Amino acid sequence: MARKSTLRKDVTTPAPEASPNVTVQSDARVATWPRVVARNDEPVRGKKGPALGEILVERNALTQDQLREAIERQQRSRKRLGEILMELGFADADSVLDGLSAQLGVPPTRVNSFTVTPEALACLSERVARKYTAVPMIKTGSTLVVATANPRDLQALDDLRFAAGCEIQTMIALESELQQALESFYGNPFNADEAESASVVVDLPGPQLDLQDQSALKSATSIVDRILARGVSDRASDIHLEPNKNGLKIRFRVDGLLHEIADLLPALAPAVIARLKVLAGMNIAEHRTPQDGRFSATINSRGLDVRASTYPTIWGEKAVLRLLDRTGLQKSVAGVMGGKTLEAFRDQIRKPEGIVLVTGPTGSGKTSTLYAALGELAEMGKNVTTIEDPVEYWLQGINQGQTNVKAGFTFAQGLRAILRQDPDVVMVGEIRDPETLETAIEASLTGHLVLSTLHTNGTIATLTRLFEMGVEPYMLASTINGIVAQRLVRRTCESCRQAVPVPERHRHLFGATQPETLHQGVGCSECRGIGYKGRVGVFELLTFNAELRRLVNARATEEEILTAARANGLSTLREQAIELVRQGVTTIEEVTRVFHEL
Numbered sequence: 339m340a341r342k343s344t345l346r347k348d349v350t351t352p353a354p355e356a357s358p359n360v361t362v363q364s365d366a367r368v369a370t371w372p373r374v375v376a377r378n379d380e381p382v383r384g385k386k387g388p389a390l391g392e393i394l395v396e397r398n399a400l401t402q403d404q405l406r407e408a409i410e411r412q413q414r415s416r417k418r419l420g421e422i423l424m425e426l427g428f429a430d431a432d433s434v435l436d437g438l439s440a441q442l443g444v445p446p447t448r449v450n451s452f453t454v455t456p457e458a459l460a461c462l463s464e465r466v467a468r469k470y471t472a473v474p475m476i477k478t479g480s481t482l483v484v485a486t487a488n489p490r491d492l493q494a495l496d497d498l499r500f501a502a503g504c505e506i507q508t509m510i511a512l513e514s515e516l517q518q519a520l521e522s523f524y525g526n527p528f529n530a531d532e533a534e535s536a537s538v539v540v541d542l543p544g545p546q547l548d549l550q551d552q553s554a555l556k557s558a559t560s561i562v563d564r565i566l567a568r569g570v571s572d573r574a575s576d577i578h579l580e581p582n583k584n585g586l587k588i589r590f591r592v593d594g595l596l597h598e599i600a601d602l603l604p605a606l607a608p609a610v611i612a613r614l615k616v617l618a619g620m621n622i623a624e625h626r627t628p629q630d631g632r633f634s635a636t637i638n639s640r641g642l643d644v645r646a647s648t649y650p651t652i653w654g655e656k657a658v659l660r661l662l663d664r665t666g667l668q669k670s671v672a673g674v675m676g677g678k679t680l681e682a683f684r685d686q687i688r689k690p691e692g693i694v695l696v697t698g699p700t701g702s703g704k705t706s707t708l709y710a711a712l713g714e715l716a717e718m719g720k721n722v723t724t725i726e727d728p729v730e731y732w733l734q735g736i737n738q739g740q741t742n743v744k745a746g747f748t749f750a751q752g753l754r755a756i757l758r759q760d761p762d763v764v765m766v767g768e769i770r771d772p773e774t775l776e777t778a779i780e781a782s783l784t785g786h787l788v789l790s791t792l793h794t795n796g797t798i799a800t801l802t803r804l805f806e807m808g809v810e811p812y813m814l815a816s817t818i819n820g821i822v823a824q825r826l827v828r829r830t831c832e833s834c835r836q837a838v839p840v841p842e843r844h845r846h847l848f849g850a851t852q853p854e855t856l857h858q859g860v861g862c863s864e865c866r867g868i869g870y871k872g873r874v875g876v877f878e879l880l881t882f883n884a885e886l887r888r889l890v891n892a893r894a895t896e897e898e899i900l901t902a903a904r905a906n907g908l909s910t911l912r913e914q915a916i917e918l919v920r921q922g923v924t925t926i927e928e929v930t931r932v933f934h935e936l
Contacts, residue, residue, distance in 0.1 A: 796878065
């Protein structure tokens with residue numbers, strides 16, 4: 339028996355055909371994706387034409403006896419008449435489509451035999467296409483042709499017109515074929531193929547707590563498993579579950595940008611959040627204060643560390659899952675950067691002492707760069723010890739520690755304790771206060787290599803920030819080996835990128851050597867219509883020579899230090915980003931988004 343839908347009242351959920359291989363305490367069933375019900379033989383608005391059955395009888399495609407039998411079954415099953423006629427074999431898909439076309443006054447199409455253009459696919463996001471069960475077919479000028487099962491839903495057409503920024507021309511299609519096309523172009527929403535073999539392994543802190551609604555818990559268990567599987571499939575770095583007035587919104591952060599994936603019913607939200615809190619070892623009875631936790635997951639042999647965080651909002655608890663893919667972690671800096679920057683950075687981290695700082699805003703990849711450096715140093719036989727908040731990845735061969743503010747275990751205290759552990763390399767997760775900075779300088783002066791991060795916008799600005807934290811200039815001048823500033827920009831999708839002419843307004847960015855063309859992704863099934871897939875790092879490396887140390891010791895201005903740094907080979911973030919545009923790795927629009935201005 340199909341279980342009762344736990345999703346929105348205006349969507350239906352078909353009964354699952356199989357259960358995924360999920361090992362999380364209780365037996366989990368398949369969670370299915372909500373799809374909009376648009377009855378293709380019942381126009382929502384507008385003047386109704388003849389009934390579908392009458393049209394088919396008039397065309398001698400159906401007999402009166404067959405129509406009566408189909409109507410009787412429709413009353414029992416509550417399915418669409420067209421679907422029942424095809425199930426019984428009384429009419430084929432083409433006949434049903436032709437009848438619907440005559441009834442609704444729009445041309446028919448078989449979506450699975452139509453070549454959808456990438457330009458059309460890029461016009462509608464996955465969320466909008468799934469919400470209205472609409473497949474963009476072809477774009478001509480300012481008109482987008484859309485295949486839909488309900489071409490007379492004026493509200494849907496208005497929303498599609500707004501989302502696409504185009505005039506909408508509709509074609510009628512079978513909903514079953516539309517669903518197949520959506521899965522083909524955008525992927526299965528919960529990625530059933532991956533979830534079939536998904537295995538979530540957690541070490542629960544105690545016995546699983548009983549909830550009053552056990553059926554909701556089973557649904558939540560299944561949905562959480564599917565969300566994780568879909569997040570891995572989409573290369574999401576973070577999964578946001580956000581309660582609001584109408585339910586629980588699910589969003590994925592992919593390549594730095596948030597994409598809305600689905601909405602769940604309000605009644606299901608508490609059970610889903612509770613399931614996540616149980617997995618992460620949080621207090622399931624506490625809803626008034628933020629909580630943090632973590633658990634492990636394995637999906638298709640891919641090992642994940644999932645860091646969970648909850649936050650109370652006016653509509654309920656919000657949860658964010660940070661997906662830390664152990665299998666994708668770089669164990670060498672060669673997998674992070676390249677060229678002259680790679681060699682210069684390696685020179686800095688191979689020195690026996692001094693400080694190397696990696697800077698940038700949140701989400702710029704600082705931790706990944708440091709972990710890659712630590713992995714390379716550990717392979718060299720170094721004794722590497724860290725103090726982090728929190729430990730994001732568990733690294734083999736490295737001694738990792740985590741701060742505990744409640745217990746008084748801070749960065750500064752942990753760093754002092756590490757120095758008694760005979761370390762070769764010390765990694766401090768972040769320099770947040772003058773005490774930690776002073777201790778890091780003392781560690782470097784006593785013959786240790788110290789790696790750390792700082793939230794600043796550039797290499798030169800980092801020096802100013804360090805001065806503001808109260809450190810003496812001569813201390814910085816004698817201890818800093820190098821400073822790295824970095825950002826992440828999205829890669830142009832290699833499957834659909836095309837050569838485009840260089841815009842006149844941007845030619846000045848490339849100086850004397852103008853590129854013949856640039857490259858831009860037009861959107862395809864590989865990148866899901868976005869035009870970008872994956873990210874690449876942009877690095878600015880400031881290495882210190884005698885002249886720079888002299889200027890730092892004299893508290894020179896940022897302009898003076900920048901001039902000397904350029905003479906020492908500094909290439910700024912902006913210049914590195916423009917070079918990536920020239921090479922076709924990314925686009926001017928993406929660089930402008932990350933750097934705000936060029």
